[in-house]
Amino acid sequence: MREEIIVRVGAKILAPFIITFALYVHFHGDYSPGGGFQAGVILAAAFALLALVYGLDEVQRVLPPRFVRGCAALGVLIFAGAGVATMALGHGYLAYNAFAYDPAHPEGGQHYGILLVELGVLVTVFGVMVSVFYLFAGRGRREDPQ
Amino acid sequence: MLLTLLAATAFGLVRVRNLFAVVMLAGVYSLLSAGLFTVMDAVDVAFTEAAVGAGISTVLFLGALALCGTRESKPVHTPILPLFVVCLTGIALVYGTMDMPPFGDASNPVHHHVADHYLEESEHEIGIPNVVTSVLASYRGYDTMGETTVVFAAAVGVMILLARGRRRTREDAPGEGSASPPTGGRSTRETPR
Amino acid sequence: MIPVAANPLAQSLAAQLQIAQNLVSHYNYWVVIVLMMVGFHILIARGNLIRKIVGLNVFQTSVFMLYISLGKISGGTPPILAGGVGHGETDAHGAAEGAHQAAEVLYSNPLPHVLILTAIVVGIATTSVGLALAVRIREAYGTIEEEEINAIEAEAGA
Numbered sequence: 001m002r003e004e005i006i007v008r009v010g011a012k013i014l015a016p017f018i019i020t021f022a023l024y025v026h027f028h029g030d031y032s033p034g035g036g037f038q039a040g041v042i043l044a045a046a047f048a049l050l051a052l053v054y055g056l057d058e059v060q061r062v063l064p065p066r067f068v069r070g071c072a073a074l075g076v077l078i079f080a081g082a083g084v085a086t087m088a089l090g091h092g093y094l095a096y097n098a099f100a101y102d103p104a105h106p107e108g109g110q111h112y113g114i115l116l117v118e119l120g121v122l123v124t125v126f127g128v129m130v131s132v133f134y135l136f137a138g139r140g141r142r143e144d145p146q
Numbered sequence: 147m148l149l150t151l152l153a154a155t156a157f158g159l160v161r162v163r164n165l166f167a168v169v170m171l172a173g174v175y176s177l178l179s180a181g182l183f184t185v186m187d188a189v190d191v192a193f194t195e196a197a198v199g200a201g202i203s204t205v206l207f208l209g210a211l212a213l214c215g216t217r218e219s220k221p222v223h224t225p226i227l228p229l230f231v232v233c234l235t236g237i238a239l240v241y242g243t244m245d246m247p248p249f250g251d252a253s254n255p256v257h258h259h260v261a262d263h264y265l266e267e268s269e270h271e272i273g274i275p276n277v278v279t280s281v282l283a284s285y286r287g288y289d290t291m292g293e294t295t296v297v298f299a300a301a302v303g304v305m306i307l308l309a310r311g312r313r314r315t316r317e318d319a320p321g322e323g324s325a326s327p328p329t330g331g332r333s334t335r336e337t338p339r
Numbered sequence: 340m341i342p343v344a345a346n347p348l349a350q351s352l353a354a355q356l357q358i359a360q361n362l363v364s365h366y367n368y369w370v371v372i373v374l375m376m377v378g379f380h381i382l383i384a385r386g387n388l389i390r391k392i393v394g395l396n397v398f399q400t401s402v403f404m405l406y407i408s409l410g411k412i413s414g415g416t417p418p419i420l421a422g423g424v425g426h427g428e429t430d431a432h433g434a435a436e437g438a439h440q441a442a443e444v445l446y447s448n449p450l451p452h453v454l455i456l457t458a459i460v461v462g463i464a465t466t467s468v469g470l471a472l473a474v475r476i477r478e479a480y481g482t483i484e485e486e487e488i489n490a491i492e493a494e495a496g497a
Binding site for chain 2: 025029030031032033034035036037038041042044045048052069072073075076079080083093094096110111113114117118120121124125127128129131132133135136137139
Binding site: 150152153156157159160165168169172175176179182183186187188189190191194195198199202203206207209210211213214215225228229231232233235236239240243244246248249251254257260264265275276277278281282286289290293296297300301303304307308 | 365366367368369370372373374375376377378379380381383384387388389390392393394396397400403404407408409410411412413415416417418419420446447448449450451452453455456457458459460461462463464465466467468470471472473474475477483
């Protein structure tokens, strides 16, 4: 597929939009369907598309396997860390009211809390999906020439 | 009607012999079920199902197929016994649904425990319109954290299973850290065998 | 409603109507069961490991559908509050009294949606573990057919 110019150009044009869409899905998840899970999957799909069209090596140069593996762990850390942060601010674990800047409206903090943990979910899901994809695809290619 | 289409696809899954076609049908099946979720008001779920089921999952299945081959041998056993077991289980389950409340009735018990609270109070307590998100991330934050951890654990499992071959000869790959960008990754990929 | 209760004929008619409605209303559950059984059949009748995983996925999706069916309310809308954002209460009819709002706009139950949303992602993660296992089995045995693996195992044991 690497010689197909339409596919190559198409993928190149599409990928930024898919990535932007993923971010939109994440940050607009409070108001419309969407959230960290979907955004992570869509983001991973963008890179899977690029890898399918341009080959694994090209994508791994941008996004080294080590980095995505780190992402997978980092996301869980963000999520759990959000809980610890609320505890440090004197509230319960994962009680986002702690993040409120205006004490009169404690629910204001929920917004940031939700965005934060959803970011954790996004990073984890993205890291997991891409690294799993790398593993399957990388293994396949290694065996092809044999 | 979507349901019927879905059932048809599912039967196709049983009949088709080529695994490649099976995987593609599974993608179609996922997409159809995403449509069904939309019809049943679960837009978030539909979104996820469309992205996961029809997108990533198909790619992963294809990746696995590339490794395992698309050939499927003919079943050796007659399918009578499994069919019998399946029918029996199905009848038992249908008998079970007789006690279920009617579909779509707002007075069903499932709607009157915590769901009311979520719908009514979410606006004050959380302050965002998408109740699914507020339940997901706030009311049931522990749940979601556990599930994120499960996803992570699954990835670790896949890494343990699949990254191993790469390190079969330990001396030439001191930790997989050497799989760092272009040259390292390429060299380790060629070493084992 | 009250005159219906008074009239026995109308009452029995209503009861019959209820039964018919039950049949229609359970159609959803039954299709879910059919799908579940199709997945189950693939799972137990086929020897190919990848096919088994596909069957497991079909099974899983049918369970998702059952949950979502439970959450659906006829005439409801997706559980995204129509009143707008937060504590502003911009809409006059909005959440001045939160208890009444759910009655004004009928929302489907968000709880199953949340459960299934996460379950889907967890499902794909576990599916990938299954596929990874299949790949490893293929590398170890050279096949992913259950019967052939059993034969190889029997030979090795004998």
